[in-house]
Amino acid sequence: MEFNLSEDHQMLADSLRRYLADNYDIETRNAAAFEAPYHSAETWSGLAELGVIGAFLPEDQGGFGGTAEDVSVIFEELGRALCAEPVLGALIGLRLLADAGRDELAAAVIEGRARVALAIQEPGIGCDLDPLSATARKDGDGWRLDGRKSAIYGGPGADHLLIVARIGAGGGQGGSQDGTLGLFLAETPALIDAAMVDGGGIADLAMEDLAAECLSEDAGAAIEDALDLGRIALCAEAVGAMARLIDMTVDYLKQRNQFGRPLASFQALQHRVVDMLVELEQARSITIRAVADYGSDNQARAVSMAKNLIGRAARHIAEEAIQLHGGIGMTWEYPGSHYAKRLVMIDHQLGDKNDHALRLIKLQPRKDAA
Numbered sequence: 302m303e304f305n306l307s308e309d310h311q312m313l314a315d316s317l318r319r320y321l322a323d324n325y326d327i328e329t330r331n332a333a334a335f336e337a338p339y340h341s342a343e344t345w346s347g348l349a350e351l352g353v354i355g356a357f358l359p360e361d362q363g364g365f366g367g368t369a370e371d372v373s374v375i376f377e378e379l380g381r382a383l384c385a386e387p388v389l390g391a392l393i394g395l396r397l398l399a400d401a402g403r404d405e406l407a408a409a410v411i412e413g414r415a416r417v418a419l420a421i422q423e424p425g426i427g428c429d430l431d432p433l434s435a436t437a438r439k440d441g442d443g444w445r446l447d448g449r450k451s452a453i454y455g456g457p458g459a460d461h462l463l464i465v466a467r468i469g470a471g472g473g474q475g476g477s478q479d480g481t482l483g484l485f486l487a488e489t490p491a492l493i494d495a496a497m498v499d500g501g502g503i504a505d506l507a508m509e510d511l512a513a514e515c516l517s518e519d520a521g522a523a524i525e526d527a528l529d530l531g532r533i534a535l536c537a538e539a540v541g542a543m544a545r546l547i548d549m550t551v552d553y554l555k556q557r558n559q560f561g562r563p564l565a566s567f568q569a570l571q572h573r574v575v576d577m578l579v580e581l582e583q584a585r586s587i588t589i590r591a592v593a594d595y596g597s598d599n600q601a602r603a604v605s606m607a608k609n610l611i612g613r614a615a616r617h618i619a620e621e622a623i624q625l626h627g628g629i630g631m632t633w634e635y636p637g638s639h640y641a642k643r644l645v646m647i648d649h650q651l652g653d654k655n656d657h658a659l660r661l662i663k664l665q666p667r668k669d670a671a
Contacts, residue, residue, distance in 0.1 A: 397516075417463060420462050452505075490508075493507075500639070
């Protein structure tokens with residue numbers, strides 16, 4: 302397997318890194334990430350002009366790439382810059398729009414003329430969609446949706462909302478629901494917006510007879526596929542953020558003196574940094590494995606393995622960085638604290654480490670199976 306970036310991917314990474322370095326410092330990021338609409342319209346337009354959004358779809362669907370490696374390269378740079386733009390929602394939404402044949406709307410998203418977000422999470426749901434309880438029913442030529450959606454990433458300011466609901470659900474509390482997973486499109490429903498603790502926008506949606514257009518009455522496979530690609534994106538983002546946070550920690554240890562010597566000269570602290578680097582390389586390697594297995598029969602297993610390991614590694618590196626920085630590592634003004642918060646939050650998006658451990662158990666073949 303080739304682990305080095307291709308020339309095209311290296312150019313993409315370099316271009317995105319330069320753009321973010323020139324236009325997206327920590328002050329710009331924090332000014333946009335914690336106040337509605339929780340992102341920068343100017344930065345979003347810049348990412349669209351660079352072709353970042355278009356790289357999420359293959360050429361035959363109007364994009365410029367579309368592979369898991371394209372996604373991984375982009376999100377690693379976004380993580381390194383701590384970018385709070387709603388790119389994750391655009392990635393998952395674009396894949397579902399393209400799968401449903403909505404090329405015109407997908408083109409508008411790629412060009413930065415429209416934004417889309419996916420409403421799939423519900424209270425108490427991790428990465429197992431069996432308990433999903435929002436329902437859809439036919440109403441003449443249209444559809445009506447009922448239920449509640451939470452944790453809609455990139456929901457604030459989105460022009461279109463993709464909503465997942467059950468068709469023909471039989472009911473039942475706390476367990477698996479009947480019916481297929483349908484995919485629906487609604488334009489700017491009323492959302493309850495908020496900022497996440499690490500910055501960026503999130504929203505809740507209460508649906509009661511919400512009118513929507515049905516894009517697919519059986520979208521379960523496409524939804525799982527898009528979510529797995531979103532999980533790969535989060536793993537790559539974590540790798541970029543961990544690498545940058547470790548660099549910041551090493552720089553701090555070299556500059557800070559104690560007992561007349563730089564902190565970096567103390568062997569005990571050197572060992573802790575080496576442990577962080579080992580965790581980083583494990584995270585990078587398992588992300589590469591998930592990228593390589595995307596689209597194969599081993600996709601779900603590889604993705605959940607990566608999300609589980611990175612959920613643990615990211616928290617460890619975040620906590621170690623704060624410890625090694627001392628008091629400054631907790632302050633709002635120091636960028637390291639924001640990287641640490643983002644790394645902890647990545648674990649909770651699209652299923653945390655415990656959710657994916659349970660998913661791996663379900664994917665494990667039974668020993669007594671024929």
